[in-house]
Amino acid sequence: MRAFLECHQYSANKFRMLRRQCDASSGNIVMRILSKRQLKELVLYSPQHIARLEKAGQFPKRVNLGPCRVGWVEDEVLDWLRQRLDRREAPSRHSS
Template sequence: MNLEPGNRNRGIAMLLIKGVIVMRILSKKALKELVLYSPQHIARLEKEGKFPKRVQLGSNRVGWVEGEVLDWLEERLLARE
């Protein structure tokens, strides 16, 4: 297991196993840039079960699994068609 340190400045941590990206975790800042919702609105949606749940990474750090967030966005894109 290895978190690629070069992506810390962009708010994305990558979980690498044997050189293959297995999972990317988005910071609050990266999530806000991707989803364009306020942190309060994201928290409300999470509480209602309408947004992917955050992952507690440490005592003062949370993140969101990028794939889950992208799936959530894709559902919204498909719903408009």
């Protein structure tokens, strides 16, 4: 199992979707999972709208953690938000 967690064995492409970070001292992969409450603080959409976006492939997919618990990978959600910020700052095609 430890071998699976060592970052140097995997290329950046393999984990590009999760953007996992290595803890330099231990070699373990560090990943943070957001709860529904934490997600709502970052993304001001209703749970129903988030579910619609997920189904349409326009929002990061939830991770099933147990029978009654789900979460979202923080880096994926932050990347989604950064994409929206980048679009906001990019010049519009319709601007004069």
